[in-house]
Amino acid sequence: MNVLGLVNYWAFIFLMMVGFYILISQGNLIKKIVGLSVFQTSVFILYISMGKIRGGTAPILMEGDPVYSNPLPHVLILTAIVVGVATTALGLSLVVRIHEAYGTVEEDEIHDLDVAEAE
Amino acid sequence: MEDNVILRIGAKILIPFILLFALYVQFHGDYGPGGGFQAGVIFAAAFILYALIFGVDTAKRVLPLRFVWFCGALGVWIFAGVGVVTLVLGGEFLNYNVLRHDPEHGQELGILLVELGVFTTVFGVMVAIFYMFAARRQVR
Amino acid sequence: MLAVTALALLKLRNLFAVAMLAGIYSLLSAGLFTALDAVDVAFTEAAVGAGISTILVLGTLALVGHEQKKSTRSSVIPLLVVLVTGSILVYGTFDMPPYGDPGNPAHHHVAPHYLEESAHEIGIPNVVTSVLASYRGYDTMGETTVIFTAMVGVLLLMGGVRKRATSEMASGPASGPSDQELDGEPHQQPDGEEDPDGG
Numbered sequence: 001m002n003v004l005g006l007v008n009y010w011a012f013i014f015l016m017m018v019g020f021y022i023l024i025s026q027g028n029l030i031k032k033i034v035g036l037s038v039f040q041t042s043v044f045i046l047y048i049s050m051g052k053i054r055g056g057t058a059p060i061l062m063e064g065d066p067v068y069s070n071p072l073p074h075v076l077i078l079t080a081i082v083v084g085v086a087t088t089a090l091g092l093s094l095v096v097r098i099h100e101a102y103g104t105v106e107e108d109e110i111h112d113l114d115v116a117e118a119e
Numbered sequence: 120m121e122d123n124v125i126l127r128i129g130a131k132i133l134i135p136f137i138l139l140f141a142l143y144v145q146f147h148g149d150y151g152p153g154g155g156f157q158a159g160v161i162f163a164a165a166f167i168l169y170a171l172i173f174g175v176d177t178a179k180r181v182l183p184l185r186f187v188w189f190c191g192a193l194g195v196w197i198f199a200g201v202g203v204v205t206l207v208l209g210g211e212f213l214n215y216n217v218l219r220h221d222p223e224h225g226q227e228l229g230i231l232l233v234e235l236g237v238f239t240t241v242f243g244v245m246v247a248i249f250y251m252f253a254a255r256r257q258v259r
Numbered sequence: 260m261l262a263v264t265a266l267a268l269l270k271l272r273n274l275f276a277v278a279m280l281a282g283i284y285s286l287l288s289a290g291l292f293t294a295l296d297a298v299d300v301a302f303t304e305a306a307v308g309a310g311i312s313t314i315l316v317l318g319t320l321a322l323v324g325h326e327q328k329k330s331t332r333s334s335v336i337p338l339l340v341v342l343v344t345g346s347i348l349v350y351g352t353f354d355m356p357p358y359g360d361p362g363n364p365a366h367h368h369v370a371p372h373y374l375e376e377s378a379h380e381i382g383i384p385n386v387v388t389s390v391l392a393s394y395r396g397y398d399t400m401g402e403t404t405v406i407f408t409a410m411v412g413v414l415l416l417m418g419g420v421r422k423r424a425t426s427e428m429a430s431g432p433a434s435g436p437s438d439q440e441l442d443g444e445p446h447q448q449p450d451g452e453e454d455p456d457g458g
Binding site: 003005006007008009010011013014015016017018019020021022024025026027028030033034035037038041044045047048049050051052053054056058059060062063067068069070071072073074075077078079080081082083084085086087088089090091092093095096097099105106109113 | 261262265267268269274276277278281284285288291292295296297298299300302303307308311312315316318319320322323324327328334337338340343344345348349352353355356357358359360361363365366371373374377378384385386387391392393399402405406407409410412416417445458
């Protein structure tokens with residue numbers, strides 16, 4: 001087994017786990033959204049690195065017969081990035097509305113307010 | 120930011136080039152990196168820069184909110200419309216071969232139209248979302 | 260570099276710096292995408308991640324304030340969860356194909372067809388564009404619809420209720436009519452919304 005050939009996956013896992021950790025450990029909702037986008041970018045890196053062929057070039061047809069990297073992951077991720085920013089905007093607008101309703105974006109304080117209201 | 124001379128002049132010089140570059144990316148997407156998604160974002164970025172420096176109200180006079188929303192819907196409509204046209208012409212949904220007599224020209228025309236649809240939607244959505252966030256700030 | 264930026268994101272509590280670092284993170288990943296031959300993706304990531312989403316985060320910060328409060332919760336359980344998940348994923352990678360090998364299964368299904376046939380089936384040099392717009396046109400139409408839907412969602416969350424917020428400020432609890440307006444068709448709202456910020 002060639003361990004060096006798996007380094008790209010480990011880099012992706014590290015970034016993904018950092019994003020995941022930000023997502024579950026931080027109480028601030030904006031920080032959570034930033035963590036989510038770190039997570040998202042790590043998945044993009046996974047896909048793109050799977051499409052890479054050693055010695056390949058960008059998939060734009062040229063004269064001669066070069067090796068092209070796999071264009072399919074590029075297409076998927078291209079659309080995913082734009083969808084990602086649209087969903088991030090949706091999340092941020094939810095955060096703004098939460099801030100208007102509760103006056104805070106800290107998860108703990110929101111929870112306390114909810115508990116106080118229920119009693 | 121509205122009274123900073125350097126920003127105002129700099130933006131005025133930059134914005135036409137940003138718009139031109141977006142159109143280049145749009146129509147050169149067949150030959151190099153680029154396409155509807157990128158061009159739409161860059162085109163929207165030019166207007167967002169304008170709104171940041173000259174104020175959202177000024178930007179809304181150039182590009183009314185309703186027009187931006189209309190753009191967002193129009194792009195999806197163009198995309199789906201191309202599909203319906205190919206259906207009417209006897210092909211499958213989004214099979215551009217039937218758009219022209221020559222399949223290859225049909226494909227080129229189809230891709231051009233579809234990218235135009237993507238461009239319009241992305242542009243409209245990005246500017247609309249920015250307007251939403253910016254308008255909130257004014258109210259508060 | 261990406262890892263360092265991600266760790267810095269974790270530690271920083273000034274959200275303004277977090278927004279900037281997130282932009283830098285996007286730009287660095289765009290550089291990585293270029294190195295991995297994905298020029299179209301790098302282009303998009305640089306324009307979207309470093310440009311638009313940074314502006315959106317900054318716009319939100321202007322509304323909600325930019326200092327994060329010190330968290331009181333313990334970080335042991337999240338760390339444990341992350342470490343366990345990470346090690347399971349690392350264990351899973353031992354079955355994955357090695358990086359950059361032309362014999363990987365991903366390169367032997369439809370990708371060769373796209374690379375070899377698109378020159379005379381579609382007739383444009385950029386394979387990413389031809390796959391995006393033609394071979395995978397359904398996907399792209401779906402994505403376009405998704406971002407359109409996201410716009411409608413943001414409009415409903417941010418645009419539709421703004422009038423109620425202002426009318427509450429102006430006339431106290433008399434917000435009944437605009438509540439009903441919320442349930443109406445979203446495209447009806449612009450007429451009412453334009454006036455408060457135009458004036």
